[in-house]
Amino acid sequence: MDYDQDIVDALDATTSLTKGTDLFMGAVRGFSNLIPYKCVFVTASGGGPTRPIKAGLSGVGIQERHASAQIRIRSDAEAVSGSFSVGQSLAREVFDALHFKPVAGYCEWRAVSSAPLYIGQNEEGQHEWSINLDVIFDI
Amino acid sequence: MAKNKVAGDKQVKARLMSLERDFPNATAAALYQEGGEIFNLSQEQVPVDNGDLRQSGVLKVVRRGDGFVVLIGYGAAYALRIHEATEYDANRVEPGKDSVDGRTTGKSKFLEDPYLQLIGGIEGRLAKRAKMLLGIAGDISSLPDIKGRKKGGR
Numbered sequence: 001m002d003y004d005q006d007i008v009d010a011l012d013a014t015t016s017l018t019k020g021t022d023l024f025m026g027a028v029r030g031f032s033n034l035i036p037y038k039c040v041f042v043t044a045s046g047g048g049p050t051r052p053i054k055a056g057l058s059g060v061g062i063q064e065r066h067a068s069a070q071i072r073i074r075s076d077a078e079a080v081s082g083s084f085s086v087g088q089s090l091a092r093e094v095f096d097a098l099h100f101k102p103v104a105g106y107c108e109w110r111a112v113s114s115a116p117l118y119i120g121q122n123e124e125g126q127h128e129w130s131i132n133l134d135v136i137f138d139i
Numbered sequence: 140m141a142k143n144k145v146a147g148d149k150q151v152k153a154r155l156m157s158l159e160r161d162f163p164n165a166t167a168a169a170l171y172q173e174g175g176e177i178f179n180l181s182q183e184q185v186p187v188d189n190g191d192l193r194q195s196g197v198l199k200v201v202r203r204g205d206g207f208v209v210l211i212g213y214g215a216a217y218a219l220r221i222h223e224a225t226e227y228d229a230n231r232v233e234p235g236k237d238s239v240d241g242r243t244t245g246k247s248k249f250l251e252d253p254y255l256q257l258i259g260g261i262e263g264r265l266a267k268r269a270k271m272l273l274g275i276a277g278d279i280s281s282l283p284d285i286k287g288r289k290k291g292g293r
Contacts, residue, residue: 028226043225045248048255068255070225119220130223132251 003135004044006103007069011040014097016090028072030124037126038076038087040094045070047135062138064107071098071131073116078125091116091129098133107136161274167207168276169268171200173261174209175285180253181211182287184234186221186245196287200279207279211250213287222247 008025017023022039031037047067071094075087095116102109116129178198185193195215200207213222225247232244246252 027229028224045225046252046255049259051259066255068251070223072223117219117223119223120217128220128223 001065001067001105001137001139003067003106003137004042004069006106007042007071007098007109007133007135010101010103011042011094011097014101015093017094028074037074037080037124038083038090039074040090041072041074043070043072044068045132050139065135065137065139067135067137068112069133069135071133073129073131074122075127078121078127084127087127087129088116088118091131095131098131102135105137107138108134110134110136157274161276162269163207164276164278165269165272165274166265167200167279168272168282169265170207170209171198171282172268173257173265174198174200174211177250177253177257178211178285180257181250184246184249184253185213185287186227186231186243186247186249187238188243190289191215192218192221193287194289197284199284200282202279211254213250222250 004025008019008023011017011023012019017040022036024035024039024041025043026041027043028041029035045068047065049066051064051066053062053064073087073091073094075090076083080086092115095111098109099111100109110133112132112134116131119128119130121127175198178196182193182196185196187193192213192215195213195218196211197214198209198211200209212218215221228246230242231246232238232242234245236244238244
């Protein structure tokens with residue numbers, strides 16, 4: 001299941017972010033003519049072991065997967081007025097769009113923390129937040 | 140396997156009282172041991188440059204309400220950033236291997252990954268450990284806080 005792609009699609013559909021413009025899949029990348037400072041990256045980041053569970057009276061065996069995704073939110077350059085608060089608002093918007101709001105095909109999407117984690121400024125001075133999402137689905 | 144045979148209400152009462160005294164100690168010690176497994180694995184995975192981050196690691200058991208909580212974490216101010224910064228992993232030397240060209244060893248998610256790796260089945264392991272430790276474990280003061288290592292000693 002391409003759950004990182006599904007998260008990107010969900011964010012594209014329900015937030016102010018636009019896929020390929022300020023919303024990207026994969027590792028965090030630096031500013032370029034294709035990638036702005038203020039943007040969001042979604043990365044599949046492993047997760048916990050698969051859990052075997054039994055379903056129904058027949059005891060049919062299914063496996064529940066607990067994958068995890070990391071969503072990184074980066075603010076505008078520090079020189080831009082209000083970059084921290086705008087970045088924080090974006091992080092909260094992303095959090096609210098995903099936490100307990102799985103799309104069809106998933107049991108649950110659940111953020112590990114109660115709010116986006118502020119992880120400080122990067123080398124170029126942009127503020128960054130991280131959201132770790134438990135992505136639960138059956139196979 | 141522990142077996143206890145008692146006869147008479149005095150023995151039953153004495154046994155129940157010893158269980159009441161020993162069970163919390165055994166539970167705390169079991170938590171400490173399971174937490175230690177996560178902590179040790181984390182110490183192998185944490186990025187090491189000069190060793191400050193690894194040394195800021197701590198494992199301890201504390202009393203909370205009627206129970207105990209095991210705390211595992213890193214106190215360095217930049218620990219959270221390093222933990223979340225997955226983008227640097229490509230330039231790091233894999234945990235457990237020797238550093239090459241001055242690159243740091245280790246990886247991001249150095250606490251989350253060991254936790255996820257070892258959390259499966261923890262209830263059963265805790266119960267087994269607590270059973271083994273019943274009557275042996277001392278109180279919480281016998282469980283010293285453990286600090287991370289500066290360097291070496293994988």
